[in-house]
Amino acid sequence: MKKFQIIRILILVVFLLVMGAQTVSAQYQLAQDAYAIFEKSCLGCHGSGGFVAAVLLIEDHSVLLEKEAVVPGDPDASRLYNRLLGEGGALMPLGGPPLPDEEIETIENWIAAGAPDWATLPISTVNHTVSESLIRSGDTFTVDIGAENDFDSAKWQLDIAFDPAALEAVEVGEGDFLMMDGGTTTFQAGSIDNAAGTITGVTAERTGDHGVMGMGTLLQVGFKAKSSGETKLTLKNIQFDAITAGDVSVEPYEITLTVEEQPIAGDVNGDRQVNILDLVAVAQQLGQPVPINSPLDVTGDGAVNILDLVRVAQHLGSTAAAAAPPASTENISPTMVEAWIAQARLKDDGSLDFKQGVENLQKLLASLIPGMTALHRNYPNPFNPETWIPYQLATAAEVTLTIYDMNGQLVRGLPVGHQGAGIYQSRSRAVYWDGRNQRGETVASGLYFYTLTAGDFTATRRMVILK
Ligand code: HEC
Known part of the structure; x- marks a missing residue:
């Protein structure tokens, strides 16, 4: 029993001696590989x-x-190593193919290095937290880089690489890791190179004769987001120096950040442009309660009201995409816009924002009201069996559409009713004819005429049914 204990102590001494000569990270790697x-x-x-x-x-x-x-330290004296070579008994692994030479060599090196234990070697890990949960382009934010270790560490160093097109490093500050237990440190913030996208030579060292163990923050790095999208930061050449052992290297550590685009004022439907569709989105919810932070509540006063509409109108035409397609005025009528303007006037607070908003609504109204009343070409034409007949009204009027055959005989009267000023172009707004006469029978192929009456205005055009 006594002899056995002495041997153990001897083994330990040899182990520690060999350990001291090598870096801990190399030892750790060998032990992991052998295992x-x-x-x-x-x-x-x-x-x-x-x-x-x-x-x-x-x-x-x-x-x-x-x-x-x-x-430890003597492969030739180790039965385990000899068995791999087939000496002193059957070749191991028993019954299987011999290990490849490089694996035998790994085990030989591991024993020669003192056979370090794979379970108890010092371990360090790094981690990170980001100050903002949502980063938008143009924002500044801080990345905290933390560490956790289980050995006496008195010094660390690392380099940082980032995409200079996506991020700009602003400043580097020391964290509290080495200051645990009231230690004092010397810190070097390293050098920032925003052209290359690197921060190199960041290091901190604790003065005194003992290191620290546990969790803490190594450093805080301030960045500015330059563009939107996903971007990566890499921590490299990470090394911790242990007082009792050697250096411990940590594998490069990658941080993925997502940078969102800056919101566009007035873009309530999130399509990166401000147009009629945004106005319509707000108009549809006018007077309705909406969830907190709803994009429809542009003014942030907790409700969707005419003020939000005016605010969207103020930004009409703002767009992120250079070649945005114009939004159709399909869902919007001059009467609606007139009503908005009337409501907005009641709430006028005299501000410039307000003035711009109302001016834009008036421009919109003008674009919705045609300069003159007209009857347009039907579509499709020729057709079978149905067609749509578009028109426009400069002023509100009682509208009727009448269809005649080639001989001037009445085929069908389509009373449309009272219509406000505006453009009646789309299928949902134009006059629809199903190709039937007053008795509901489908009419024969041939040339027909259609006449629009709107107040004093009348106009006639022709169309062809082709079967
Ligand atoms: C198929 C099962 C099997 C596998 C796999 C196997 N061994 Fe063995 N090993 C044995 C048996 C059975 C014995 C005892 C008989 C003998 O000594 O030959 C043994 C004995 C040994 C001994 C001698 C025991 C001592 O205390 O000295 C060593 C060392 C050894 N094996 C190492 C290895 C190593 C290293 C591997 C993997 C590279 C390995 N063995 C894989 C079955 C196996």
């Missing part, structure tokens, strides 16, 4: 669930050392 080989080729039999577990538990680092299957 991966055991896991793949040995644990099926030598693992705690395997049928020869009693012979040698390879997954348990301490068992390997206790049974001296592994002699």
Whole structure:
């Protein structure tokens, strides 16, 4: 028992000596690689669930050392290494193909490096948080880079890479990680290169004779978002220096950020332009309660009212896309716009915004009211069996459409009723004829005339039914 303990202590001393000479990260990598080989080729039999577990538990680092299957620092004296070469018994893995040379070499190197334990080597990880949950282009925001480690760390360093087209680094500030337990530090903010998209040489070092362990913030980096879209930040050359061991490197760490586009004032339907459709969207909800932060409540006063409409009207024509298609005036009638203007006047607060809004509504009204009343060409033409007859009214009028045949005989009268000034072009607004006469019979192929009467105005055009 005593002899056994002495051997253990000796092994530990050798282990620590070899450890000190190497960087912890290299040790850690070797131990991980060796364990991966055991896991793949040995644990099926030598693992705690395997049928020869009693012979040698390879997954348990301490068992390997206790049974001296592994002699740290001396591969040739290690039974485990010799068995891989087929010496001192059957070739391992038993019954399977021999391990490839490079895997045998990895295990040899691992033993030569002192057979570090894969379970207890120091580990460091980095993490991050972003100050804003929603970043829009043009915004500034801060990325906090944090760390968590389980060893005495007294120094760290890292570099940052980012896309200079998407982000601009503004400033780098130190976090509290190394200041835990009231430590003092020296910090170097590194150098920002916004042309290359790098921040290099960021480092902090703790003065005194002991390091820190646990969680904290390494640094805070302020950025400005230059354009929208998804962009990546990479932390590179991350290294922590342990007082008791060596350096611990951490794999590069990637942060993905999404930058949203800046909203366009008055764009309530989110199509990146302000046009009639936005006016209609607000008009449809006039007087209705809407959820908090609804884009329809442009003024943010908790309701959709004429003030929101005026505000949208103020921004009519603003657009993000250079070649935006003009929105149709389909859903909007001059009467509606007239009513809006009347309502808006009652609420006039004399502000410039208000003035612009009402002016734009008046321009819109003007564009909706044609200069003169007219009857337009029917569509389709020739047709079978139905057609639409568009017209426009400069002033409100009683409208009737009458259809005659080639001989001037009445075929069908289509009373439209009282119509406001405006353009009646679309299928939903033009006069519809189903190609039937007064008795409901479909009429024969041939030439027909249609006459529009609107107040004092009359006009006639021709059309052709082709069957
Ligand atoms: C198919 C099951 C099987 C696999 C897989 C296997 N072994 Fe073995 N191993 C055995 C058996 C059975 C024995 C005991 C008989 C013997 O010594 O030959 C043994 C014995 C050993 C011994 C000697 C025990 C001692 O205490 O000295 C070592 C070392 C060993 N194996 C290492 C390995 C290594 C390393 C691997 C993976 C690369 C491996 N074995 C894969 C079945 C296996």
